[in-house]
Amino acid sequence: MHATLRPGDPPLSRSVEDYLKAIYHLSSQGGFASTSDIAAMLEVAPPSVSGMVKRLSETGLIEHVPYRGVQLSPQGRRAALRMIRRHRILELYLTQQLDYDWDGVHAEAERLEHAVSDELIERMAGSLGQPRYDPHGDPIPTAAGEIEEADLVTIADAAVGAKLELRQVGTQDSARLRYFATQGLTPGVLLTVADRQPFNGPTTIALVPSGDRRVLGRELARLLLCSEVPVQEHGHADR
């Protein structure tokens, strides 16, 4: 009964859908997404963004403050979350049911997300058991448009000595994803922060329970998003 996208509305184009997703990602932390950031994310020229921004604000999907940036309207946010749900369910389906590696699914989902029906997405979600996270640990929005907001720390920021659970891998870059996989750094892994060198130096972590160590430069450490695990013997994590 909530006022989602009316079925009568003309469907959004592939471009529009990708713009809305980009704006969602860029404005999820701070307030506004800038023209040049959108342009960089979508690999188009800045004037193309200005043109699209005009159309999107005319149709009420975004708010535009000239020379400052854009934000999603409630309607635009719903549309963006719908695309993100599709994208993440597709990624998970490809890895779980069709034996894709986690570094290959993004490109495929990027195209399919625009072509699948809601029906197909819900069937996939059903056959996956209504999953909550995609292969990279990103939360899957519900069909109703809710998304989990976890506050996570990167391994680059976590305190030395902290015990962490790796939750999300914040990149779609194939080479980096493959490297993380070889290092056993995938969502769900437990670890402790053993050391950090000064002046933006590398962080050393120890995997739990194996105790294996990994040394991560700042670039990679910033991509690994973790939740803190209370350090208590024989305790149960509450998730």
Add this chain to the structure above:
Amino acid sequence: MHATLRPGDPPLSRSVEDYLKAIYHLSSQGGFASTSDIAAMLEVAPPSVSGMVKRLSETGLIEHVPYRGVQLSPQGRRAALRMIRRHRILELYLTQQLDYDWDGVHAEAERLEHAVSDELIERMAGSLGQPRYDPHGDPIPTAAGEIEEADLVTIADAAVGAKLELRQVGTQDSARLRYFATQGLTPGVLLTVADRQPFNGPTTIALVPSGDRRVLGRELARLLLCSEVPVQEHGHADR
């Protein structure tokens, strides 16, 4: 090593892919596909077809004889068969793995066929066991671009007394497909032609082995494509 589509070529647009498929289907029997038949099949206006025909013949995908029609070039035929392979594998995958009914898969495949990668299609084909027929009995072209050409008779044309195997259902119309399903008329079924009334009257068939009878008007009888089964006791059909 066969001279298929070079990877360097710019990818074909969704429209172009649908035009090539339409031309393939329309010219598969006779020689030329007419402008108005293409327009009807794609639900566009005839001048839109004339415009596309010009572009397609400039890029060498079709041959155009003005005021007569178009035919696929070898390159266009390869592209069309590639799309048909995608379409039919998608249809089968949706029915087999995601519990779609055979009357719902066409619309979904019509969009997805343009968005999937070759990689994904081959993974689906692999998980289906390299299938040869789609849910409607239509042959699936090979990845190399070969397609089975069976010569089939419609139930409207078959001789009274003939023993037949139902092979293909020549429609994508949901209502008709659902009706056929309720009547047990799906590919693989054996039947004999029991009677045909004159003046384009209905054909009565008997299902084998149940003996159940069905009476089919000419419109529906023409949609059911069959191969003849040699009438011999205890014999094995050679397929």
Add this chain to the structure above:
DNA sequence: TCTGCAGATTAGGCTAATCTAATCTGGACG
């Protein structure tokens, strides 16, 4: 052979989405 017309094409126009080149502007900084 001539005529008419169904079907094909051309003419002209529109929208979405992109680009490059030119211009504008908000805010940082001297």
Add this chain to the structure above:
DNA sequence: CGTCCAGATTAGATTAGCCTAATCTGCAGA
């Protein structure tokens, strides 16, 4: 307080696809 410039926007062009209205043409029938 004024300048400057990175970043944003406007101006103008292009391409693919689609449309309607006007025109053309092959061929069937008189």
